[in-house]
Amino acid sequence: SHFPEKKFILAGQGNHDFYIPPNVKEVGLLNPIQRKEYLADAKAVISPSFYPEPFGLTAVEAGLSGTPLICTDHGGYTETIKDGHNGFRCSYFSDFIDAINNIDTIKPKDCRKFTERFAAETLIKDWEKYLHKINRDGWYNLD
Numbered sequence: 001s002h003f004p005e006k007k008f009i010l011a012g013q014g015n016h017d018f019y020i021p022p023n024v025k026e027v028g029l030l031n032p033i034q035r036k037e038y039l040a041d042a043k044a045v046i047s048p049s050f051y052p053e054p055f056g057l058t059a060v061e062a063g064l065s066g067t068p069l070i071c072t073d074h075g076g077y078t079e080t081i082k083d084g085h086n087g088f089r090c091s092y093f094s095d096f097i098d099a100i101n102n103i104d105t106i107k108p109k110d111c112r113k114f115t116e117r118f119a120a121e122t123l124i125k126d127w128e129k130y131l132h133k134i135n136r137d138g139w140y141n142l143d
Contacts, residue, residue: 068086
């Protein structure tokens with residue numbers, strides 16, 4: 001009943017037994033190439049997860065595509081989503097409605113820039129820097 005003028009795409013795995021409104025297109029599980037195409041055209045990704053995502057790769061995929069994420073306010077999303085900057089973290093249904101109504105306040109370039117810190121290339125460089133920092137003579141001996 002909310003947002004009948006907007007189009008939504010339901011993607012992912014799993015079966016459901018709930019009503020799908022006519023403005024929702026169900027596409028099922030997407031491969032990486034399909035996800036990239038859908039994310040490039042999306043105004044937002046909505047992830048109202050009940051599961052406390054330990055990291056939330058969805059946020060990284062969306063952000064690197066310049067797409068804001070509307071998600072729950074727990075788990076890994078508290079690290080990958082800066083509320084009001086690269087998406088919205090929501091606790092109540094009304095928060096999700098407000099986020100959808102305000103999604104145009106999020107800039108794609110901010111999504112990309114904030115999320116680049118979680119890209120594999122960045123994480124590898126950070127780990128290499130850390131490992132070189134702790135690699136010093138005598139810091140670990142088997143004797």
